[in-house]
Amino acid sequence: MSETGTLDILKRAILLERRGRSFYQKVADQSDQPAVREFFEMMAKEEERHIQVLADQYKAYQKDNRFVPDPLDEERASEVASRVLSQELKEQIAAAGFEAAAVAAAMSMEERAIRLYADRAESADDPAEKALYKWLADWEREHLHFLSDIDREVTEKVWMDNSFWPF
Numbered sequence: 001m002s003e004t005g006t007l008d009i010l011k012r013a014i015l016l017e018r019r020g021r022s023f024y025q026k027v028a029d030q031s032d033q034p035a036v037r038e039f040f041e042m043m044a045k046e047e048e049r050h051i052q053v054l055a056d057q058y059k060a061y062q063k064d065n066r067f068v069p070d071p072l073d074e075e076r077a078s079e080v081a082s083r084v085l086s087q088e089l090k091e092q093i094a095a096a097g098f099e100a101a102a103v104a105a106a107m108s109m110e111e112r113a114i115r116l117y118a119d120r121a122e123s124a125d126d127p128a129e130k131a132l133y134k135w136l137a138d139w140e141r142e143h144l145h146f147l148s149d150i151d152r153e154v155t156e157k158v159w160m161d162n163s164f165w166p167f
Contacts, residue, residue: 021047
């Protein structure tokens with residue numbers, strides 16, 4: 001891919017992560033539920049880490065026309081999430097329409113990020129670039145996984161509370 005195309009993808013990725021960070025921080029700031037606030041603050045911090053990694057790669061590629069191997073975090077998103085995902089969080093989200101809607105919106109953002117990163121990881125020739133986008137796609141898949149779990153449980157709770165089950 002041309003240098004311009006590579007830099008454009010990095011800029012798109014940085015913008016995607018910035019939007020995610022802003023969204024998650026806004027939800028955290030507006031929530032009066034402690035577990036919900038902690039969860040969305042954690043998500044915002046993870047997006048901040050992604051922004052930093054992408055910005056460093058952008059600078060390196062702009063300067064030397066190559067990606068640099070980055071000591072990417074080995075801690076998985078699921079390990080981070082397990083520290084904040086709790087029954088209390090799920091109950092607090094279920095009780096609040098705004099936070100439940102935020103989870104659904106976040107799922108859509110994560111899906112867009114996964115597509116961008118997975119496509120780029122597949123098409124990249126540079127091993128460091130391929131590793132970067134694979135790492136990002138894997139993180140975003142894990143974010144989507146636990147957001148989907150929250151969404152499913154919240155939906156089922158609402159259905160149970162409102163007798164929406166057909167049997």
